[in-house]
Amino acid sequence: xxxxxxxxxxxxxxxxxxxxxxxxxxxxxxxxxxxxxxxxxxxxxxxxxxxxxxxxxxxxxxxxxxxxxxxxxxxxxxxxxxxxxxxxxxxxxxxxxxxxxxxxxxxxxxxxxxxxxxxxxxxxxxxxxxxxxxxxxxxxxxxxxxxxxxxxxxxxxxxxxxxxxxxxxxxxxxxxxxxxxxxxxxxxxxxxxxxxxxxxxxxxxxxxxxxxxxxxxxxxxxxxxxxxxxxxxxxxxxxxxxxxxxxxxxxxxxxxxxxxxxxxxxxxxxxxxxxxxxxxxx
Amino acid sequence: xxxxxxxxxxxxxxxxxxxxxxxxxxxxxxxxxxxxxxxxxxxxxxxxxxxxxxxxxxxxxxxxxxxxxxxxxxxxxxxxxxxxxxxxxxxxxxxxxxxxxxxxxxxxxxxxxxxxxxxxxxxxxxxxxxxxxxxxxxxxxxxxxxxxxxxxxxxxxxxxxxxxxxxxxxxxxxxxxxxxxxxxxxxxxxxxxxxxxxxxxxxxxxxxxxxxxxxxxxxxxxxxxxxxxxxxxxxxxxxxxxxxxxxxxxxxxxxxxxxxxxxxxxxxxxxxxxxxxxxxxxxxxxxxxxxxxxxxxxxxxxxxxxxxxxxxxxxxxxxxxxxxxxxxxxxxxxxxxxxxxxxxxxxxxxxxxxxxxxxxxx
Numbered sequence: 001x002x003x004x005x006x007x008x009x010x011x012x013x014x015x016x017x018x019x020x021x022x023x024x025x026x027x028x029x030x031x032x033x034x035x036x037x038x039x040x041x042x043x044x045x046x047x048x049x050x051x052x053x054x055x056x057x058x059x060x061x062x063x064x065x066x067x068x069x070x071x072x073x074x075x076x077x078x079x080x081x082x083x084x085x086x087x088x089x090x091x092x093x094x095x096x097x098x099x100x101x102x103x104x105x106x107x108x109x110x111x112x113x114x115x116x117x118x119x120x121x122x123x124x125x126x127x128x129x130x131x132x133x134x135x136x137x138x139x140x141x142x143x144x145x146x147x148x149x150x151x152x153x154x155x156x157x158x159x160x161x162x163x164x165x166x167x168x169x170x171x172x173x174x175x176x177x178x179x180x181x182x183x184x185x186x187x188x189x190x191x192x193x194x195x196x197x198x199x200x201x202x203x204x205x206x207x208x209x210x211x212x213x214x215x216x217x218x219x220x221x222x223x224x225x226x227x228x229x230x231x232x233x234x235x236x237x238x239x240x241x242x243x244x245x246x247x248x249x250x251x252x253x254x255x256x257x258x259x260x261x262x263x264x265x266x267x268x269x270x271x272x273x274x275x276x277x278x279x280x281x282x
Numbered sequence: 283x284x285x286x287x288x289x290x291x292x293x294x295x296x297x298x299x300x301x302x303x304x305x306x307x308x309x310x311x312x313x314x315x316x317x318x319x320x321x322x323x324x325x326x327x328x329x330x331x332x333x334x335x336x337x338x339x340x341x342x343x344x345x346x347x348x349x350x351x352x353x354x355x356x357x358x359x360x361x362x363x364x365x366x367x368x369x370x371x372x373x374x375x376x377x378x379x380x381x382x383x384x385x386x387x388x389x390x391x392x393x394x395x396x397x398x399x400x401x402x403x404x405x406x407x408x409x410x411x412x413x414x415x416x417x418x419x420x421x422x423x424x425x426x427x428x429x430x431x432x433x434x435x436x437x438x439x440x441x442x443x444x445x446x447x448x449x450x451x452x453x454x455x456x457x458x459x460x461x462x463x464x465x466x467x468x469x470x471x472x473x474x475x476x477x478x479x480x481x482x483x484x485x486x487x488x489x490x491x492x493x494x495x496x497x498x499x500x501x502x503x504x505x506x507x508x509x510x511x512x513x514x515x516x517x518x519x520x521x522x523x524x525x526x527x528x529x530x531x532x533x534x535x536x537x538x539x540x541x542x543x544x545x546x547x548x549x550x551x552x553x554x555x556x557x558x559x560x561x562x563x564x565x566x567x568x569x570x571x572x573x574x575x576x577x578x579x580x581x582x583x584x585x586x587x588x589x590x591x592x593x594x595x596x597x598x599x600x601x602x603x604x605x606x607x608x609x610x611x612x613x614x615x616x617x618x619x620x621x622x623x624x625x626x627x628x629x630x631x632x633x634x635x636x637x638x639x640x641x642x643x644x
Contacts, residue, residue, distance in 0.1 A: 013408060014353075014354070014372045014374060014408045015405050015406070015407070015408065016353045016354065016408075016546070016558070016560075017353075017354055017370055017372050018370055020367070020368055020369060020370070022365070023365070041367075060356075060368070060558075062356070062358040062366070062368050062556075063358070063548050063550040063556055064548060065546060065547050065548045065558070066546065067574070088573075088574035088575040089573075089574030089575060090574075091574070092574055099365065100365065101361070101363045101364050101365025101366075102365040102366050102368075103361075103365065103366060103367055103368035104368065105356075105368060105370060222577075222579060247573070248571070248573070248579065249570075249571050249572060249573045251544065251545050251546045251560075251563075252544075252546065254403075254404065254405040255403045255404055255405060256399060256400065256403065256405070256407055256542070256544075257543060257544050257545070257546070257563070258542065258543030258544070258563070258565065259543065259545070259563075259570065259571060261565075261589070261593060261597070262579075263597075264596070264597035264600055264601070269403075269404055
């Protein structure tokens, strides 16, 4: 496996001990998803916390334990650390009851990020399903902040229903940018929905890619990832240029607990970002 | 010729252990009131029945990686700004220099394997590291394999070439003692009265004993052959048959000296306080990989059993250069469904050798 560097982590002597982080703001994305803007409760810790797109943090919620949550904000200071969380279980349900001023615990950042330096100079295709747009948003905003380093940017986004769409305030802006296209589809529309209906793969017909100079970043439900990865390879993208980020149950995030073991790899430390070539060699 | 070798008279064993236990904790196989032999801390050598004959039911895993341990405590309190504060207080275990005496070869190998996971990866486990520091191992070579043992096939016994501080061979009325790592030489140097230099007849007797022990394994378990076969094929039929017999109890993982998977949970003590606790976990539990919203990427007993055996015989070979089975045979004893390592290896080999059909796996 190619050793891509892990970004600096705020390592303490005890790797299981979280840092308290205060919730600065909560933005509802849709009825089941909220974005939490965090800042370390200890001002000194903020300088030490840096991450790269694709990495995740272990989030502690009082009395609920921890869960891995991918980072949705771009790297760099000022914008805060944002986590976009869907209410799916006990811990995320409890997190949704928290508001500004409340504290959570964070450990990390952990995991192998998207290879942003390797992607420079290439056209990028982002393919997301539902909440899977969160880690891709981190990468996309990093590209927009250094626009000259990347070629054409395309976002294809599929959701089950219009009420599952995240970051809807930003999607129009992404469509209006130069060399930036954004297409959205839903599996099932509603009375108000005027846009496209169909699986995210139907959007591939609308885009005109240059396969040899395009890299893809994919995140979403596992079944969607499988279909999209195969489709991208059929379209002529090399397996080494297709990247996805996997979601697994994790307890430690640092390669010890065994929960995220996936065909000989640990999603927490060998991933969560893998190229299609790496997944195929499992 | 081996390392420095000595003779320890059996009459001198308890006095030696008494001295070893003065400034360090002593852990050894002890027979308890129920007749079970377990590795346990020895506090009173007269009261605690030292038992060097039976196979301890536990491995040494729990001494470095307890079945349940508190990682830290936390407090949740309202704060002046209207939100709540959430703070963490660490609790690392004390370092306790310990002599582990009478350890079987396979069990020391189990510890060395756990070291790979907890100390040699990208991140060290601070809790394991604390307990592991200052551990000295005096192993006891097996002169007769126990039922179900196959350490000859995993090359982790019945005696050791490396890893021990002291290695004892039972020669009937006396122990033949080899020194390995520095901790062993220190013990000999500190209490020289207990150790006489071994003579040529002692060396010959030790050689004979080691040779005989190797010849006494009744079952031939071809672990290397299975590892080779598994590198190139999926053991689908074998896994399906075995998974029908798995009761999802996790016993195999809990008795295994090298199974290190764990879970972490919060244990609330009251509204404002709680502890974060880590406990052993097992990949054969149906909830092991289940995520929020009941999504489960490793679903079904077949998938779980496949994952367990391939982890030990395929993925750990790729990662660490050897399978993570030490041939201790404990999974044979604990599993009433017979979903054990020896049976898995035998079934894989029988498929590989004879191109057997599914029916043969029954």
